[in-house]
Amino acid sequence: MGKGSRDDMLSALPDDILVNILDRLNVPEAARTSILARRWGQLCGKLSRLIISVQDFLPEGVLHSNVSVDELVRTNAAVVQATESILARRNPGEHTIRLLSTTFYLRDDAPLSIGRAVGHAMATHLVEVAKFSVRTGTDDIAEIDDDELVTCGRKFMVFFDACSNAFGGLTSLELQNLRFGESDISSILVSCKRLKHLHLYNCDSGEHSTLQVEHAHLNELCITQCRLTHVKLSWLPQLTLLVFDGWIDFDDPLFIGHVPLLTSVSLTNVALSFNKMFKLSEFLSSTSVQNLKLGFRSEKIWVQPECPTQSLASVFCQLRFVNLVNLPEGYDLTWTMFILEAAPLLKDLYITVWDHACSMEMDEEKRKKELYSEDKGVEWDSATADFQHRSLVTLVICGFESEDYFVNYVRRVMAAAVNLEDVFLYSRLLCANCKDEKQVRFPWTKRQRISLKKRITVGIESFAIIHSNKMVREDHQAKILYPECSRFDTSC
Known part of the structure; x- marks a missing residue:
């Protein structure tokens, strides 16, 4: 830079290059650049990759698996604020969102706020890939009992019913520690018409239940530590990857129906x-x-x-x-x-x-x-x-x-x-x-x-x-x- 220059070389770059740089940061880091100048604040409204996760708002060294209740509430609120703020900056229909991913805890009204903000973004923008990763605050199966599984399952279904627009546009869904009603998973699959990736961790419809999966676009199905007796892949014409980790019954636990594109299988027990x-x-x-x-x-x-x-x-x-x-x-x-x-x-x-x-x-x-x-x-x-x-x-x-x-x-x-x-x-x-x-x-x-x-x-x-x-x-x-x-x- 020449002596006395008021502009740095980074700011001299065109907007598309700066947006490409910001896309490589997580949302909190990208948002911090808005304090540099008015131009940087406007760039945040053009980002194509929006990855907003509770992990980015936790103190350094604290993981999902050992977060306190107070930290859980605080980080969830931060995710809500970040999601609403970053989406509110965008001009409707102006810039495509290549990836919109949110990871949050199933607690209080935070999921509803996130779901409504994401649903509004889907209605006003082209969103190519949309992902919800819903956590319950613990990764250890031994620390969650049946009553808590049922409670979390009901909370999720309230969230699901209230945010049908968001779920209708999802392409990826990760769920943890949920006990569903008998027809809940079928309802989710019917509503999530664009769904390509479904990951279930410790989810079932009651101990020794059966999971039956039919979906036109599902590409990847991961079933981990779910207390299932049988999994029936009835009709999945686009499925290429199956992960099945932990089954209860060794008497025909997996039924494979119409899965003509299945090429990668992971089985662990x-x-x-x-x-x-x-x-x-x-x-x-x-x-x-x-x-x-x-x-x-x-x-x-x-x-x-x-x-x-x-x-x-x-x-x-x-x-x-x-x-x-x-x-x-x-x-x-x-x-x-x-x-x-x-x-x-x-x-x-x-x-x-x-x-x-x-x-x-x-x-x-x-x-x-x-x-x-x-x-x-x-x-x-x-x-x-x-x-x-x-x-x-x-x-x-x-x-x-x-x-x-x-x-x-x-x-x-x-x-x-x-x-x-x-x-x-x-x-x-x-x-x-x-x-x-x-x-x-x-x-x-x-x-x-x-x-x-x-x-x-x-x-x-x-x-x-x-x-x-x-x-x-x-x-x-x-x-x-x-x-x-x-x-x-x-x-x-």
Whole structure:
């Protein structure tokens, strides 16, 4: 800038570039720029991305899960004020709203105020993507009883009935800790005609209830820790992603009807000693998924290995990516070979072996009382002799140890996967909340890595490169978590 210049270089930029910059900030940060000059205040009325969340108004370091009642009320009021203020600055029909996302608590009259402001914005502007993320103040299921679930469910339906315009324009809806009436969810789906993403966390219509879903445009359905006996996907012609985390009944919990575009499926559950094992050929019948995540929460394997059949081949014929999450430690992995046999197009196989103390029941008395299984593995050795897989390119194992069962499994995959390019062996995952400091046998030194490579490759002709590292590569970590919508999260 020249000496004595009254304007800074940033303010000299054209409006469209400045709006693009402000769109990258959250609403509170963008709103603060209005104090700079009258021009900056006008720019806030042109933003195309409006993300207004209670998290942005909480004190630094305070999370949704441990907010006090006073903070809950204060932040909810701040969200209402921000929503009404930022929408009131806009000239009707002048600028398209690409994204309008609000996250708030289901408390007092705040939802009604937000719903009416959003509904008015939808009536006067073009809103491409609209999202409600409705929270109840706790993420811990154990801290909310049945009466509170019912109360929250009724509060939500009052909100829903009073703000039909807003719900009619929603494209994404996240709900938490609600017990609905028998027909409430159906009413919501009928009214939310534009809905593409529905995430339910601890929501049901009474314990051991059935969820039936029909919708013309729903693209993503995430069901997490809902006390449901059955989920029926009756008619979902646009559904591409299903996350089903935690079911009660192991007797046909999932019915898949008309879902012709379903390509990504994530299934996670804790199996107890008396629970039967699932055959994926039956569980996923009438589908041909491309991305499959199976989660076990460090407990009993609930997948039954299968010999190659026509029905299994039909389910796995398009499979490209498999992610096996939190397999219990110390058990043979040979059973996973049946997936390779049935999925000729599989390119990437990711396996995480981890006894994650944070998510496990560690009390021995409770484990006995609640019938947790002490034998978590499954025996399987029916792989076809001289079986060859020609598509697998990458094998990633997190939680690898220099034990014979790990080494023998890697050898088996390398022998079968004739075009395998890379084998990534990572140490046991770490969790900041765990106090578990278990020592693991991992090839930490260069000498140990050379020795491990010899143990794996002796007698095997393979061009695959073996990588052994302590830290997981960022791109691998992202895939390990994919498709992770199994917790109530506004980033989903």
